[in-house]
Structures are given as C-alpha cells and as structure tokens.
Amino acid sequence: MTESTTVFESLRGGLIVSCQAYPGEPMRHAETMTQVAEAAVAGGAVGIRAQGLADIALIHERVRLPQIGLWKDGNDDVFITPTLRHALAVAEAGAEVVALDGTRRRRPDGLTLAETLTRLRTETNALIMADCGSLDDAMAAEQAGADCVGTTLSGYSGERPKLDGPDLELIEQIAGSLSVPVIAEGRIHTPAQAAAAKRAGAHAVVVGTAITHPTTITSWFTGALAD
Numbered sequence: 001m002t003e004s005t006t007v008f009e010s011l012r013g014g015l016i017v018s019c020q021a022y023p024g025e026p027m028r029h030a031e032t033m034t035q036v037a038e039a040a041v042a043g044g045a046v047g048i049r050a051q052g053l054a055d056i057a058l059i060h061e062r063v064r065l066p067q068i069g070l071w072k073d074g075n076d077d078v079f080i081t082p083t084l085r086h087a088l089a090v091a092e093a094g095a096e097v098v099a100l101d102g103t104r105r106r107r108p109d110g111l112t113l114a115e116t117l118t119r120l121r122t123e124t125n126a127l128i129m130a131d132c133g134s135l136d137d138a139m140a141a142e143q144a145g146a147d148c149v150g151t152t153l154s155g156y157s158g159e160r161p162k163l164d165g166p167d168l169e170l171i172e173q174i175a176g177s178l179s180v181p182v183i184a185e186g187r188i189h190t191p192a193q194a195a196a197a198k199r200a201g202a203h204a205v206v207v208g209t210a211i212t213h214p215t216t217i218t219s220w221f222t223g224a225l226a227d
C-alpha cells in the first residue's frame with residue numbers, strides 16, 4: 001500500500017477534529033491545542049486538523065493519528081497555507097497531510113497551484129489536501145495533483161453561498177465528479193449534519209468550531225437565552 005492509501009484508508013468514514021484557536025484567544029497555545037486533540041482522540045476521532053507550526057509539531061509528537069496541518073497567514077483572500085514556503089514549513093513541522101488554499105485565485109507568491117504541488121512533491125513526502133470553494137476549484141485541484149479536496153472554503157471564496165450548515169450540494173457534486181476523496185469541512189455543527197455529509201459522499205468529515213471552539217459554542221447558548 002502506498003502512504004496515501006494507508007492514510008486515506010484510516011480516515012475513511014470517520015471524524016477529523018479541527019483543533020484551532022484564533023490570534024489573541026485564551027486557548028491559542030500549542031500545549032492546549034494538543035490536549036484538545038488528545039481529548040478528541042479519546043472520543044473516537046480518526047484524524048486531527050491543526051493550525052500553526054508549533055501546534056502541528058507538538059501534536060505530531062504526542063498524537064498517533066494522521067494530522068492535516070495548515071498555516072493561516074492573513075484573514076482574507078488566500079490565507080490558508082498561502083505560499084509554497086508556508087506549505088513546506090507545515091510539512092517540515094510534521095503534518096502527514098498539508099492543507100492549502102485550493103481555489104483558483106492568485107496566490108501571493110505568484111506560483112500556480114500545480115507549480116506549488118509539484119515543488120511540494122519533490123521536496124517532501126506529505127500528502128496534499130486542497131481547500132476548495134467550488135466544484136470548479138475541486139476539478140482544477142485534482143488536475144493539479146491534489147491527493148484529496150476539502151469543501152473548507154465553500155461560502156468564503158465568493159463562489160458559493162455561506163449557508164448556516166454544511167454545503168451538502170457541493171459535497172455531492174464533488175463526490176460525483178472527482179476520483180480523489182472529498183473531505184467535508186465547514187459549518188458542520190451537529191452529529192446529524194456530519195452524518196448527512198457522509199451520506200452526500202464525503203470520504204471523511206471535519207468538525208472544528210462545534211467541538212473545539214468554546215467561545216463560539218458559548219455564544220450559541222447565550223444567544224438562545226437572549227431571545
């Protein structure tokens with residue numbers, strides 16, 4: 001079995017928990033995110049998604065599950081592992097899968113997605129997840145050589161509406177059109193939505209906020225009480 005087959009077999013049908021805290025937040029600390037990841041493992045997660053080189057390195061050391069790593073730089077446009085330099089650093093930090101912006105937008109270093117992936121392949125053993133915002137992105141990312149595509153940027157890149165829940169239609173479209181696995185990601189807030197994403201054809205399902213972001217979860221409850 002190739003490394004790619006092994007990793008994607010172990011993720012098949014399961015839950016990947018995204019463990020991220022945002023700049024300035026109390027939980028923005030590698031030790032804290034690693035503990036959150038360990039707690040997710042105890043609950044049955046099959047993979048971890050993590051942001052930032054320090055978090056990726058510590059999670060790689062302590063958590064024995066495939067890790068999808070990314071490095072966010074900036075807040076808008078292309079900000080998820082935006083350049084080849086960021087992607088190489090994420091692989092170097094220990095992520096088995098490097099997640100990067102997989103949209104068709106211009107990248108800050110001027111490389112195309114295909115050029116970025118070719119360099120990553122030459123210089124690392126990491127697998128590649130292209131975070132996409134539309135079916136056209138996903139098709140272009142497969143063509144460029146991505147090992148899997150995510151629906152991560154649906155609702156954030158201007159091509160798809162930002163729904164309250166997951167973009168099930170996009171998951172279904174991608175699953176029906178591509179041969180690489182589609183990872184459902186983005187606004188999956190309930191177990192029922194996770195199951196629906198899997199039924200729509202997702203190879204695996206990423207949940208972040210609803211499991212690992214207490215500030216947002218708290219605001220859901222305080223908002224309900226304020227009504």
Ligand SMILES: CC(=O)N[C@H](C=O)[C@@H](O)[C@H](O)[C@H](O)COP(=O)(O)O
Pocket residue numbers: 018020070080152153156185186187188206207208209210
């Ligand atoms: C758009 C963007 O920046 N997405 C980021 C990608 O890593 C994270 O902020 C999300 O938390 C992650 O995609 C999981 O999604 P959700 O937290 O909705 O379950």
